[in-house]
Amino acid sequence: MAKIFDAAEVAKHTSADDCWVVLYGDVYNVTEFLPSHPGGSKIILKLAGRDATEEYDPIHPPGTLEENLPPTAKLGSIDPSTIPKPAADGIQEAQQQEGPPKMQTLLNLDEIEAVATKQISQKCWAYYYSAGDDMISKSFNNAVYKQILLRPRVFVDCTKCDTSTTLLGHKVGIPLYVSPAAMARLAHPAGERGIAQGVSSFGALQIVSNNASMTPEQIVEGSLPGQIFGWQLYVQNERKKSEAMLARINKMDDKYKLICLTLDAPVPGKREHDERLSNVGADLPVVSGVKAANEGNRPGGGGVGQQLFFGTAADLTWKTTLPWLAKHTKLPIVLKGIQTHEDAYLAAQFAPQVKAIILSNHGGRALDTAPPAVHTLLEIRKYCPEILSRIEIWVDGGIKRGTDVVKALCLGASAVGVGRAALFGLGAGGSEGVQRTFEILKAETETCMRLLGVEKVSQLGPKHINSRAVERDVYDGDAGLEKLGLWVKANL
Numbered sequence: 284m285a286k287i288f289d290a291a292e293v294a295k296h297t298s299a300d301d302c303w304v305v306l307y308g309d310v311y312n313v314t315e316f317l318p319s320h321p322g323g324s325k326i327i328l329k330l331a332g333r334d335a336t337e338e339y340d341p342i343h344p345p346g347t348l349e350e351n352l353p354p355t356a357k358l359g360s361i362d363p364s365t366i367p368k369p370a371a372d373g374i375q376e377a378q379q380q381e382g383p384p385k386m387q388t389l390l391n392l393d394e395i396e397a398v399a400t401k402q403i404s405q406k407c408w409a410y411y412y413s414a415g416d417d418m419i420s421k422s423f424n425n426a427v428y429k430q431i432l433l434r435p436r437v438f439v440d441c442t443k444c445d446t447s448t449t450l451l452g453h454k455v456g457i458p459l460y461v462s463p464a465a466m467a468r469l470a471h472p473a474g475e476r477g478i479a480q481g482v483s484s485f486g487a488l489q490i491v492s493n494n495a496s497m498t499p500e501q502i503v504e505g506s507l508p509g510q511i512f513g514w515q516l517y518v519q520n521e522r523k524k525s526e527a528m529l530a531r532i533n534k535m536d537d538k539y540k541l542i543c544l545t546l547d548a549p550v551p552g553k554r555e556h557d558e559r560l561s562n563v564g565a566d567l568p569v570v571s572g573v574k575a576a577n578e579g580n581r582p583g584g585g586g587v588g589q590q591l592f593f594g595t596a597a598d599l600t601w602k603t604t605l606p607w608l609a610k611h612t613k614l615p616i617v618l619k620g621i622q623t624h625e626d627a628y629l630a631a632q633f634a635p636q637v638k639a640i641i642l643s644n645h646g647g648r649a650l651d652t653a654p655p656a657v658h659t660l661l662e663i664r665k666y667c668p669e670i671l672s673r674i675e676i677w678v679d680g681g682i683k684r685g686t687d688v689v690k691a692l693c694l695g696a697s698a699v700g701v702g703r704a705a706l707f708g709l710g711a712g713g714s715e716g717v718q719r720t721f722e723i724l725k726a727e728t729e730t731c732m733r734l735l736g737v738e739k740v741s742q743l744g745p746k747h748i749n750s751r752a753v754e755r756d757v758y759d760g761d762a763g764l765e766k767l768g769l770w771v772k773a774n775l
Contacts, residue, residue, distance in 0.1 A: 286359035290333070290366045297332035299324060303358070305334040305366075306348065310358045316351060334366055341407075341468040344498050386712045386719040392683050392704050395720055399470065399710030407469040409559065411706050414647035415552035420655070421647025424681025427655045431690045432749040439736030444729045447486070448740045450698050451615050451638050451675065453511050453540055456486025457725050458740050459688060462643075462679045462700035463515035463543060463619075465494035470710035475502045478705050481717025483507045485725060488698070490543050493517040499531060503538040513541040513617065518596040518604065529611045541638070542612055544604075545645075547620025549597040552649040605633055617677070619643055622653055624662035625763050631670040639675035639697070646680050646702055654758075656680050660694045661750065661757045667764065671695045685727025692740060693748045 288310050296303035302314045304327065317324040330338060383402055389395050400408055414421035448458045461478055468474035474497045479489055483506060490513035491502055503512055514532045519525045532539045608616060615638035621627050622644055630640045642656035656678035663670060670676075678691050679700030688699045701724070708720035732738070735747050 287362050288359055289362045293361065294332040297328070299328060302327060302331045304330055304332075305361045306336050306339055308336075308363065309360050311348075311352060311356050312358055313352065313356065316356070319351075334361070341496055342466060344496055345501070346498065383712050383716075386715050389711070389719060389723075391723060392707075392720060395704075395711045395716060395723075396707040398712075399707040399716070403470050403710040407466075407710065409556045410466065410469060411464075411703055411710075413554035413556035413558075414651070415554060415649055416651035418647060418651065420644050420651050420653050421681075424644070424647055424655045425683050425687070426681075427657045427753060428681060428684075428687040428690055430750075430752045431657070432752075433686065433690070433731070433735060434747050434749060435734050436736035441733035441736060441738075443738050444732050445739050446725060446728055446732070448697070450488055450677075451541060451617075453488075454486070455488055455511070455698075457721070457728070458692060458696075458698045459485075459721065459724055459728070460488035460677070460698050460700050461490060461705045462641075462646075462702035463490045463492040463513075463545070464702035464706050465492040466496050467492075467706060467709055468496035470706055471713050471716075473709065473713045476504065477709055477714040478717050479503065479506055479510070479512070480714040481705075481708065482721055483510055484718065485721050486510070487721060488513060488540075490515055490541075490700070491539075493528075493545070499528075499535065499539070503535065506538065510538070511540045512538050513543050514539050515543040515545055515619070517545055518599055519594050520596045521594065522596075522607070524594075526611050529608075533612055533614065536614060539614070541615045541617050542608070543617045543619050543641070544608065545619045546599065547622065547643055547645040547653075548649040549595070549599065552645070552651070554648060601629060601633075605636060609636060615639070617641060620645060622659055623758075624659065624666040627659070627663050627670055627676070628667045628764055631667075631673045634674050637674060639677055641677045641679060641700065642696075643679045643700075656696075657691070657694065657750075657753060658757050660691070660696060661754055664695060664745075665757065666762045682724075685724050685729070686731045688724060688728045689731040689735070689743065690748055690750075692743045693745060694750065695745075 293303050293305060293310055296312075299317060300314065302317060303310055303312055305311075313327060317327055320327055383398050389398065446457045448455060450460070461482060467478060471477055473480070475491055475495045476497055479502055482489055486509070488511050491499060493515045494517070495502065499514060506512075516525060516529070529542070532542070605616070616636055617639045618630050618637055619641040620643050621630060621640045622642070627640055627642075630637050642659040644650065644653040644655065660676065660678060663676070675697040676695060677698040677700060678696045679702060682688060682699055682701050682704065691699045701720075704720050705717055708716040710716070712719065732743070735743075737743055737747065
């Protein structure tokens, strides 16, 4: 018979030499696990001697305990009647009682984000909202779209509008996809599967984060026939972990249609909002960029983002990584995080293994003042436009309106991704909030296309926009392609 502990007994075990925690009603001795915890030992010690389920559950997919702790670590169960009741938070309690408004009353993505901010925890908001350093790239990602003007045509029959298109040969109902964004269950228990349910009626692609809070199998469970997904890959220092995950995804190729290899964050950026409101309190030392003297070589006190990056490989190269990937999956590769025309050109040389690239600065969360996707797209049009017909180019970052979507498509993008918008939609109203987010963007996209005099996505082009104000700020140096030994004169 399993032993039953009372909370007072568990509370005695709070040191690095004797550390117990309660998870899902069971008591675990995690002392031996402390040195190898990806987030560092201080994260666990902060929770030692008490119920850590609320902090643990939204961040760790099912099976994590079994994978990392031996059966002997489970000591027994906790007597729930002995657990102290937490002090009531009057403000949060009032917000929860009030509940969110009806999703159909929300008219734009800013309103959805405002509702989500009231519903989700502070640590969740800080993780989603945060970006690198002064958040200049995050802000500029959206601001740059406002500098591009539209050129509407008149006396055009605009009764028909078709937003469907194809991505990597798969038909989708809208050129809008869910960018990989981690930890959806921080916002809502429905998690990544709730996002899948929210976008299902739009026939939209969802790229699932490598750091999702649900398993890849759980996320696609119950999805509609024909609904497609991609799997984001952060290559791990322990390559066998990545190889094992690729093997799992390969077996689900009826749902997962691509591998999205993220390249724009080989190391985590310094996200100060996230670190101040880390998942176990604001009194832990800040260690990304400013490393405490007593910290080891791991993100021991940073925010959620810092913890997730532990173990991520920073040694990826064109020469070694793509051949390695080819050995472990036959799925199409999408390279995420291209930020210069030189790297876009390099990526095109690896077609047909590489089928698409995503122009992205990681939502402004990695290198602050890195260029927005619009700048990189204009660079490509200027220096190596031939790759637009060789591989698909997708963009993400800063999308708030359907007009933003259309402007990106006019510049040559095949698809446009949203990450935070999906998470905030989930936080505002679960799968219904995600559905409302995509409903708004689709309606705004259709309105924009109609007013431009365009019936189909394929008809959108540079003639429908004036990007002159942005072009003034685009990189204007040497093409650099000859120096790389790659240049082959384009047959334009």
